[in-house]
Every structure is written in structure tokens, then in C-alpha cells.
Amino acid sequence: MSVLMFAQLAISIWDLGAKMKKLLILVLMIFAFFSTAVLAQSLFPNIPKATGNEHPQGNEFMRINHMDMLRHERDMTMREGIRDVDNSLAQCISCHVVKGTDSKPVTIESEEHFCRVCHDFAAVKLDCFSCHNSVPEEGLKTSFKHPDANGSLNAVMAYLEETAK
Amino acid sequence: MERIKYSELRSTPKLWSLLAILVGFVGAAALTVLYIEHHGHIVTGMNNQIVWGLPHVFAIFLIVAASGALNVSSIGSVFGKQAYKPTARLSSLLAMALLMGGLAVLVLDLGRVDRLIIAMVKYNFKSIFAWNILLYTGFLVIVAIYLYAQMARGVHSFALKAAGITAFLWRLALTTGTGSIFGWLVARQGYDAAIMAPMFIAMSFSFGLAMFMLVMIGTCTMTNRRYAVELRTRQARLLGLFVAVVLYFTAVQHLSNLYVAEHNGFERFILLEGGIYTWLFWLGQVFFGGIVPLTLLFHPKLDVKKGLVVLAALLVVLGGLVQLYVIIIAGQAYPLEIFPGYDVSSSFSDGVINQYSPSYLELILGLGGVALALAITIIGMKILRILPVNLSDDNVDITQV
Amino acid sequence: MTKEKGANIHRRDFLKSGAALASVTLASGVTLMAMGQGVAAGANPNVRWGLLIDANKCPSDCSACISACSNEHGWEDNGLPTDPQWIRKITLKDKNTGHENTLPLMCQHCEKPPCVDVCPTGASFKRADGIVLVDRHICIGCRYCMMACPFKARSFVHEKVKGQKTSSPRGKGTVEGCNMCVHKLDKGEGTTACVTACSATGNNAMIFGDLNDPSSDISLALTNYPSVELRDDLRLNLGVRYLNI
Numbered sequence: 015m016s017v018l019m020f021a022q023l024a025i026s027i028w029d030l031g032a033k034m035k036k037l038l039i040l041v042l043m044i045f046a047f048f049s050t051a052v053l054a055q056s057l058f059p060n061i062p063k064a065t066g067n068e069h070p071q072g073n074e075f076m077r078i079n080h081m082d083m084l085r086h087e088r089d090m091t092m093r094e095g096i097r098d099v100d101n102s103l104a105q106c107i108s109c110h111v112v113k114g115t116d117s118k119p120v121t122i123e124s125e126e127h128f129c130r131v132c133h134d135f136a137a138v139k140l141d142c143f144s145c146h147n148s149v150p151e152e153g154l155k156t157s158f159k160h161p162d163a164n165g166s167l168n169a170v171m172a173y174l175e176e177t178a179k
Numbered sequence: 180m181e182r183i184k185y186s187e188l189r190s191t192p193k194l195w196s197l198l199a200i201l202v203g204f205v206g207a208a209a210l211t212v213l214y215i216e217h218h219g220h221i222v223t224g225m226n227n228q229i230v231w232g233l234p235h236v237f238a239i240f241l242i243v244a245a246s247g248a249l250n251v252s253s254i255g256s257v258f259g260k261q262a263y264k265p266t267a268r269l270s271s272l273l274a275m276a277l278l279m280g281g282l283a284v285l286v287l288d289l290g291r292v293d294r295l296i297i298a299m300v301k302y303n304f305k306s307i308f309a310w311n312i313l314l315y316t317g318f319l320v321i322v323a324i325y326l327y328a329q330m331a332r333g334v335h336s337f338a339l340k341a342a343g344i345t346a347f348l349w350r351l352a353l354t355t356g357t358g359s360i361f362g363w364l365v366a367r368q369g370y371d372a373a374i375m376a377p378m379f380i381a382m383s384f385s386f387g388l389a390m391f392m393l394v395m396i397g398t399c400t401m402t403n404r405r406y407a408v409e410l411r412t413r414q415a416r417l418l419g420l421f422v423a424v425v426l427y428f429t430a431v432q433h434l435s436n437l438y439v440a441e442h443n444g445f446e447r448f449i450l451l452e453g454g455i456y457t458w459l460f461w462l463g464q465v466f467f468g469g470i471v472p473l474t475l476l477f478h479p480k481l482d483v484k485k486g487l488v489v490l491a492a493l494l495v496v497l498g499g500l501v502q503l504y505v506i507i508i509a510g511q512a513y514p515l516e517i518f519p520g521y522d523v524s525s526s527f528s529d530g531v532i533n534q535y536s537p538s539y540l541e542l543i544l545g546l547g548g549v550a551l552a553l554a555i556t557i558i559g560m561k562i563l564r565i566l567p568v569n570l571s572d573d574n575v576d577i578t579q580v
Numbered sequence: 581m582t583k584e585k586g587a588n589i590h591r592r593d594f595l596k597s598g599a600a601l602a603s604v605t606l607a608s609g610v611t612l613m614a615m616g617q618g619v620a621a622g623a624n625p626n627v628r629w630g631l632l633i634d635a636n637k638c639p640s641d642c643s644a645c646i647s648a649c650s651n652e653h654g655w656e657d658n659g660l661p662t663d664p665q666w667i668r669k670i671t672l673k674d675k676n677t678g679h680e681n682t683l684p685l686m687c688q689h690c691e692k693p694p695c696v697d698v699c700p701t702g703a704s705f706k707r708a709d710g711i712v713l714v715d716r717h718i719c720i721g722c723r724y725c726m727m728a729c730p731f732k733a734r735s736f737v738h739e740k741v742k743g744q745k746t747s748s749p750r751g752k753g754t755v756e757g758c759n760m761c762v763h764k765l766d767k768g769e770g771t772t773a774c775v776t777a778c779s780a781t782g783n784n785a786m787i788f789g790d791l792n793d794p795s796s797d798i799s800l801a802l803t804n805y806p807s808v809e810l811r812d813d814l815r816l817n818l819g820v821r822y823l824n825i
Contacts, residue, residue, distance in 0.1 A: 092715050095622025095707065095766045104746050121742075141293075145716055145751030147744045154746055219752045221738040226661035230723040230736060290721015290736060290753030297718050303702035308724050312700060365814055366694060366730035515732055517685070517810055518825070522673040525685070526657065527665040527732065534661070 059135040062128055066109035077132075080106075084142075103142065108150040122148035181574050183265045185564035188402055194557070197401070201554040208547020211540045212287045220290065223541050228533035229511045234288040236503045237545030240386065241281030241552055242315070242357055243379060244499070246350035247387015249274040249322065251414070252329070253350075256343030262410055262575050265567040266395060271326040272559045273394055273552075274350075274387075275319055280552025282315055284544055307359045314353040321346050330564065354383045361506065368445035369510030374435065378428040382499065385421035389495035392418065394556060396489055404568060407575040412482040415491070419476030422495060426469045429502075441519075448513050448532070449505065456509040459501050468498015508535055622766050623708035629760055629819060630710070630791035631775070632798050632807060635672075635683040636824040637785035643669055645684050645786065648777030652761060653748040654741075664735035666758045667774060672825065681825060684774065684786070687712060687733035687758035688810060689819035695725035695734065704755075710791075710819050711760045719754040726755060730811050733757045760788075791819065 030038065069076050080101075087099040110128040114120040120127050122143040125134060129148075133140050188194060215222055225232040251270035255263040286295055302309045325342040328334045358379030364370040392414060399406040433450065436442040449460055475491040478484065512533045517523065523530030560566050649667045650656055657663040667686040673679070689712045695704045696712065703719040706712050714725075714734075726734045734757040741751050747763040750756050761772040775788040789798035801807075807821040 088717060091622075092713070092717070093623075093705070093707065095709070095762065097622065097763075097766045107746075145741070145744065145749040145754070147746040147749065151746040219739040220736065221662050226738070227663070227665070227726070227732075227735050228661055230726045290723070290755070291719065294718070294720045298701055298720050298722075301701045301718055303696075303699055305697045306700045306724075308698060308700040308722065360724075364694075364698075364728050366728055511727070515730060517731055518670075518672055520675055522675055523670055525668050525670040526659070527668040528661065529668075529670055529685075529732070 057135070059131045061131055062110075062112045062126070064109045064128075065111060103146055104150070104154070107148065111150055119149040180576065181569055183570060183574060184568045185268065185566060186568050187564055188398075188557070188561045188566065190561070191402075193401060194561070198554060198557055201550040201557070204543075204550035205547050205554060208284075208287075208544050208550070211543045211547070212292070215288075215540060215544075216292055222538065224536050224538040225541070226535075228528045229508060229535040231507055231511065232535065233504075233537040233541035234284050234544045234548075236500060236507055237548050238281045238285040238288070239357065239507065240500050240503050241277050241284065241548055243354060243383045243503075244386040244390045244496075245274050245277035245281060246318070246354045246357075247383035247385065248277055248391045249346060249350050250384060250387055251391055252325065253343060253347040256329075256340055257347050262413070262577065265570050265575070266391075266410070268326065268329050268563075268565045269395060269398075269556075269560070270391060271322050271329060271346075272563070272565050273391055273556050275322050275326070276552045276555035276559065277387075277390065278315060278318060279555055280548040280550075283551055284548035287544065307356055307363055311353070311356045311360065314349070314356050318346075318349055318353050321349050350383075351380065354380045361510070366515065367510055367513075368442055368516055369449075369506070369513055372432060372435070374428065374432050378425070378432060381421065381424045381428050382502070385418065385425045385495055386499040388414065388418045388421055389492040389499070392488065392492045393496065394553070396485065396492075398557075398560065398566060399570075402566070404566060405571040407570050407572045408482050409572055409577045410570070410575050411485070411488065413577075415476050415481055415488045418492065418495065419473055422469055422472050422476070425502075426465070426473070429465070429469075441516075444516070445513050449509055453509060453512075453532075456505055456512065460505050460509075463501030464498055464505060467494050468501055472498070511535075623711075625708040626792060628710040628791040629689070629765065630789065630798055631760075631772075631820040632787040632801050632823065633683055633820065634785045634823040635681045637783050638669075638681075638683050639783060640669075640671065640680075640682040642781060642783060644777040644781045644783075645774035648773040649686075649758070652745070652773035654743065654745040654750065655735075655756075662736075662738040664737065664756060666735065666756070683822060683825065685731060685733075685810075686774075686820070687729075688731055688816070689758075689760065691817035691819070693816070694728040694730065694814075698724045698728040700724065707762075709765075711762055711765075712757075713759050713762065714755050714757065716749065716751065716754040716756070721753040721755065723755060730814060730816075 027035075027038070071079075083101050084103060084106075087101060088103075090096045090099055091102070107128075111119045112126050112128050114124065114126065122130060122140065124130070127148060129140055129143075223232065248270055251263055252267040252274075254260050255267045286292065286298075289295070289298075298312060302313075304310070321342070325346045328339045328342045355376045358376035361370045362372055362375030392411075395406060396411070398404070433446060436446045449456060451457060453460075472491040472494045475481075475487050475494075478487055481487060512535060514523075514528070514530050514532065517529070646657075646667055646669065653666065655664045655666060657665050657668075667684050669682055670685050672681045672683070689710060691706075691710070693704070693706055693712045696706050699705075700722060701718045701720055703715045703717075704712070704725045705715060721736065723736055726732070726736060734755050736755050737750060737752050739752060744750055748759075761769075764770075764772065771788050775786045778784065778786040787798045787801055789796040791799060791802075793799060794803075802821065805823055807823050808825060809816075809818045809821055
């Protein structure tokens with residue numbers, strides 16, 4: 015019964031004039047666009063807040079470019095041994111640590127790990143943590159350079175303090 | 180004497196069931212790859228002492244056989260033996276199929292299979308391995324062009340000859356490169372020998388022709404097509420010659436090593452005290468893989484006894500796998516001589532013969548590669564006009580052989 | 581290329597005035613790049629790091645170097661043939677005289693490393709200061725370097741790794757080996773975990789230092805005592821040398 019109705023609907027659409035068909039397709043596309051947008055809004059990940067200061071470049075910049083920055087500096091560190099790079103992975107992790115229910119940092123195995131929250135949403139597989147530690151290590155200084163050492167007195171004093179320890 | 184006609188294989192239930200079995204093996208191999216990739220190589224028999232195992236034995240066998248399978252085409256277009264030309268198309272197809280099967284096994288055994296793209300774009304040109312990657316992919320392209328030249332109408336004979344010569348020279352470079360993977364390892368007693376490159380060339384002639392004959396006889400029998408007895412016998416005798424050459428190179432390699440005091444320990448291991456490896460060498464490689472096929476293939480009544488040809492080719496193939504097993508595994512089983520003149524022991528298997536027991540996963544992966552190669556060949560013969568229809572004795576000019 | 585080159589005037593002026601304070605509180609070896617001046621730290625091509633090991637001072641029952649390396653880099657050897665071994669103790673017995681000796685063996689950091697030659701992707705590489713490393717970002721796990729190494733220095737990671745040390749990332753499917761504690765060297769600590777541990781036991785069998793510096797401890801020791809390279813027939817010019825074997 016419903017098959018017949020469906021067939022009749024299909025035929026009536028098929029019989030529409032060319033202009034009407036184009037209008038119908040446009041309406042359907044707009045509907046699809048907004049519905050996915052609406053769906054996306056409701057599924058958008060709840061990104062955990064970081065523990066340190068904001069990135070001077072802004073969050074959007076970091077979201078788009080963090081892979082390029084990491085990859086460029088990994089070669090500097092790996093091949094040339096330059097370790098006081100602007101963004102070391104260990105430094106990212108120490109700021110972007112997420113504490114679990116036992117108030118210990120969650121590893122990459124957990125869905126709540128900072129990197130996984132966005133990467134699971136975007137369905138982009140993470141390879142870093144098959145080798146790298148995904149939680150901050152106790153007592154380890156992560157960088158020589160403070161993340162926002164771009165001139166502020168506090169930043170420089172903090173840097174000097176850190177390296178003097 | 181008619182013109183040789185080629186046609187695609189017809190869809191018969193026999194063909195489909197064979198293809199289904201082969202695809203089954205390929206599927207099983209794919210599942211093992213996923214399993215190994217997920218759990219890590221701890222699930223295989225390979226370890227830090229025996230780093231290359233059974234999958235590499237199969238992979239190198241298929242790659243070596245691939246370059247040898249092209250021989251039949253080369254004898255036709257490069258060396259002008261007209262009688263070999265009807266089987267040239269299958270030879271080219273089989274060469275590509277075997278190489279694809281071998282490469283599949285090789286790359287699927289990598290520790291990081293997901294980084295294959297990196298291997299294809301980042302090259303260290305000092306590495307013979309990197310050169311081999313280029314040689315293998317280049318081989319596929321060149322043989323594809325060669326096959327096109329063989330099959331297309333209106334191709335100038337000069338173009339065909341040029342393609343044939345290029346393919347022939349390329350496959351010599353490829354096999355030299357494959358042999359040099361082992362021959363250029365100065366560290367190990369069992370390798371570090373310049374003779375490995377020409378020995379691999381000889382092995383490629385032998386294994387490649389054996390695989391070709393098995394596929395040709397098998398397919399012709401299955402599809403009731405003629406395989407000219409004179410041609411088959413000539414090719415079988417040629418296989419006998421190649422087997423003899425491989426035995427010669429093996430003898431030269433071991434005799435040279437025996438002369439050098441430094442390598443005596445390794446030779447003692449292979450020839451006398453290696454347990455399983457000694458058995459495999461003498462019984463598997465030399466006797467069943469060399470002497471027995473040799474006697475079979477020089478039998479005076481070989482033309483009427485098709486069974487002997489099949490048996491000999493099968494023994495050559497199995498003997499080849501054993502030979503590669505001895506080369507690859509025994510070469511790693513024998514310990515490194517870091518401190519000559521000392522008895523060495525440590526917590527990392529120094530100074531002892533390294534143990535290896537291949538796991539079923541590795542065997543399935545290796546067989547999957549063979550199945551992939553055969554499946555590609557059959558599919559190729561199904562959609563392209565590869566196999567001759569009327570290759571009977573009347574249509575083969577034996578004076579040209 | 582880094583941001584430091586474009587450091588703004590404001591910071592430079594401030595720091596020049598506080599330079600005295602800065603120079604007192606800076607840790608040794610820390611790069612001055614952050615201050616907009618000074619040489620880059622890291623791989624210095626004028627340096628060649630090396631080790632000298634005295635087999636006579638190495639007791640057969642001591643494995644401090646191995647424990648130190650395991651702890652520093654987060655690997656464990658439980659005796660399985662698939663377990664990693666960045667450094668191992670070897671017991672040598674002269675076939676003719678019966679004299680016994682023990683010594684630690686690790687990656688020899690050759691000047692002409694066979695592992696670097698054979699790596700298809702270039703993941704196995706030699707740094708400017710002579711340390712031979714694996715770039716595990718591009719290692720495909722083919723294990724050809726393990727076939728090529730005359731000293732069996734490299735290990736393949738056979739299973740998933742958890743709880744890695746931050747300074748020593750290691751993961752399944754790639755190859756690893758002694759890296760002369762590069763993370764410590766780059767921070768300016770000037771020594772490795774194994775050497776520190778050996779000194780702590782009082783055996784002092786291992787000396788680490790710059791082979792290109794004629795006044796370093798290791799260069800002085802090499803001048804004064806006859807040392808050997810392992811497998812010197814291969815002419816690889818190793819960075820690790822041994823005494824009394």
C-alpha cells in the first residue's frame with residue numbers, strides 16, 4: 015500500500031517541470047544543511063578548560079595549526095636537538111591536563127583526554143600517543159621557555175624562576 | 180600452421196570455485212594482518228634475534244619468481260625465439276601478479292603498515308631497500324607497458340623489442356637489488372657476499388620458470404586448452420638448466436666460505452651442526468630442490484610424461500622456499516661475531532644459536548600472498564586475452580625454439 | 581627562524597639591564613636563544629660524544645647501568661626474546677686462555693653506521709654530534725637496521741607500550757636503541773644515565789665525554805691507555821671504545 019503511494023509520489027515529482035524540480039532540490043539542500051548544522055551543534059564536543067594561560071595566538075589558530083607547529087618543531091628537536099621550542103608536546107600536555115574521577119590525569123585511553131575530545135568528534139586518528147606519554151610526568155620541567163614569554167615582565171621572571179630551580 | 184589466437188577464460192564453475200578458494204586465502208591473510216597490526220608482532224614467532232621470518236621468505240620468493248617469470252617473454256622478444264611468443268602474455272601477467280603478491284606480504288608485515296606512504300615519499304638513496312621499492316614499482320609500470328605492447332594491434336615490432344629489452348634489463352637490476360639486500364649486510368657471517376646478487380638472478384630464472392610452467396600447465400588443463408608438447412618440453416629442459424645453475428652458485432658460495440677461516444663457523448652450522456637448518460639445506464634445498472628435479476627434467480621421455488614436469492616444477496618451487504628459508508632464517512639464527520675468539524654469553528642471546536618457531540599467522544600471511552598472485556593471474560586471464568587457444572604442436576615452429 | 585630572532589626591542593632593553601641577574605640564575609647549558617642572543621643548543625657539529633668502558637672495572641655481578649637505562653627510558657627486559665635491550669652485560673671467555681671478563685654493550689654510535697645506510701626512509705640517522713638515533717616518526721618498522729647492525733644494538737617494540745617516560749617516547753611497531761640519553765645531553769647535563777649509575781656504584785668503569793675535545797676526561801684516558809673498538813675490521817670508527825678486552 016505504502017509502496018504504491020511512494021511510487022505515485024515519485025512519479026508526481028518526476029512529472030514536475032524543470033524549474034520546480036530545481037526549487038525542490040534547493041529547498042532540500044537548505045534543509046539538509048541546517049539540519050546537520052543543528053545536529054552538529056548538539057554533538058559539538060565539550061572541550062575541557064586548560065590549566066594555564068591562554069595561547070597568545072588564540073584558540074582558533076591553535077585548532078587549525080597545532081599539527082603543523084608540532085610537526086615542524088618535532089624535526090627541530092629530533093634532528094637538531096633544539097629543545098627550547100615554542101611548543102613542546104610535553105608542555106601542551108602539562109597545561110591541557112584533564113583530571114579523572116580519581117583526580118589523577120586521564121591518559122589517552124580515556125575519552126575525556128583533552129586531545130581525544132576533539133579528535134574523536136572530528137574522527138581524526140591520533141598517532142602521537144602510541145609513543146608519547148599522554149599525561150604530565152611528575153617533577154619534569156617541560157620547557158625552557160614560558161608559553162607567553164613575549165615581553166611581559168611576569169613571564170620573564172617566571173622563566174628565570176623556573177630555570178633557576 | 181595457424182596464427183595463434185588468444186581468448187579470455189570462460190566462466191566455469193571450476194574457475195569460480197578456484198577463485199573462491201584463493202580469495203578465501205587472501206581474506207584469511209587480511210585478517211591476520213589486522214590481528215598482528217593490532218596486537219603487535221609479539222603474536223608472531225619473530226623476535227629481536229630473528230627479525231625477518233616466514234612472511235619474508237614467501238615475499239622474497241614471490242618477488243624473485245616474479246622477475247624470473249618474465250623470462251619467457253624476454254626469450255621471445257629480446258632473444259627472438261619465436262616459439263616462446265605465444266606464452267609471452269601470460270609470462271608478463273604472471274610477473275606482475277607475483278610481484279604484487281610478494282610486495283603485499285612484504286609491506287603488510289611492517290611494524291607500522293600505516294606508514295607505507297612515508298616509505299613511498301621519503302627515500303634514503305644510500306639504502307638498497309629504498310632502491311628496491313623504486314625498482315619494484317617501476318617493474319610493474321614497465322611490464323604493464325610491455326604487456327600492452329604485446330597485446331595491442333599495430334604496435335611496431337621495434338617498440339615491442341624496446342619494451343622487452345627495457346623490461347629485461349630492469350628485472351636484472353631488480354633481482355640484483357633483491358640479492359644485494361642480503362649481500363651488502365657486512366655485519367652477518369651468513370651474508371656479506373657479493374655472490375648473493377648473481378645467485379639471486381640464477382634463482383629468479385629457476386623459480387620464475389617453475390612458477391610459470393605450473394600456472395601454464397594448470398590453467399591449460401583446467402580450461403582444456405592445448406599446450407604444445409614440444410614447447411613444454413623445451414621449457415622444462417630450460418628449467419633443468421636453470422636448476423643446475425642455482426646448484427652451481429650455491430656450491431660456489433659455500434666452497435668460498437669454507438675457504439675463508441672467518442666464515443668456517445657459519446659453514447659448520449649450515450652444513451653440519453645446524454639441526455633443522457642442515458636438514459633443510461641438504462634434503463630440502465640440494466636434494467629435493469636441486470638434484471631430484473634435475474634428474475626428472477633430463478629424463479629422455481619427458482615429452483610424454485607431463486606429470487614429471489609438474490612434479491619437477493613443484494619440487495623446484497618448494498626447494499626454492501626452503502632455500503630462501505635457509506638464507507633468511509639461518510643467516511639470522513647464527514649469532515653475530517662481535518668478539519672473535521671468545522665464547523660469549525649475555526641476556527640478549529649473544530653467542531647462542533637463535534631460536535625461531537614460525538607461527539601460523541606468518542604462514543597464513545605468506546600463503547595469502549601466493550593466493551593473491553594466483554588470483555590476480557586468473558582474473559587477468561579472465562578479462563584479458565592472455566592465454567592462447569590453439570597452442571598445439573602444429574602451430575609451434577620448433578625449429579625456431 | 582624561531583620567534584626569538586624577531587624579539588621586540590622592549591624585551592631586549594629590559595633584559596640587557598637585567599643581564600647580570602639572568603646570567604647568575606641561568607642553569608648551565610641552557611640556551612640563550614630565549615634571551616634573543618647566543619648559540620642554539622642541541623646538536624653541535626664540533627662535538628662528538630663517546631663512551632670509554634674499562635672491562636676490568638666491570639664486575640660480573642653488577643648491572644647498575646642496565647637498571648639505570650631501563651628506569652631512565654622506561655623499557656623492561658624480563659628475559660623474553662621479544663623484550664627490548666638497549667644495553668646488556670656480556671660475559672666473555674677467551675677460548676684459548678679461559679680468561680673471563682664482563683662488559684656492557686650498547687649501540688656503538690658508529691661514525692659510518694650500517695643502520696643509517698640501510699634505512700629506507702632515513703629514520704635511522706646520525707646527528708651532527710655523532711649520536712645515532714631512530715626518528716620514530718618516520719620509522720616504518722621494517723627491521724632492516726636490525727639486520728644490518730653488527731652489534732645487535734637495536735630492538736623492535738613487539739607490543740603496545742603504556743606509561744612511557746615523557747623524555748623517551750617509544751611505541752609499538754618501531755625500532756629503538758641506545759640514544760646516549762640525548763634528552764639529558766640537550767639540556768646540558770653532559771652525561772648519560774648508565775655512566776652516572778656506574779660512578780655511583782664506585783666501579784667507575786664508564787667514562788662519557790666529548791671525543792673531539794682533547795682536554796675532556798675521555799680524550800685524556802684514550803691518549804693514555806690502549807683502547808679497542810669492537811669489530812674494528814669493519815672500519816666503522818665507533819664512538820664507544822673498550823679497555824682491557
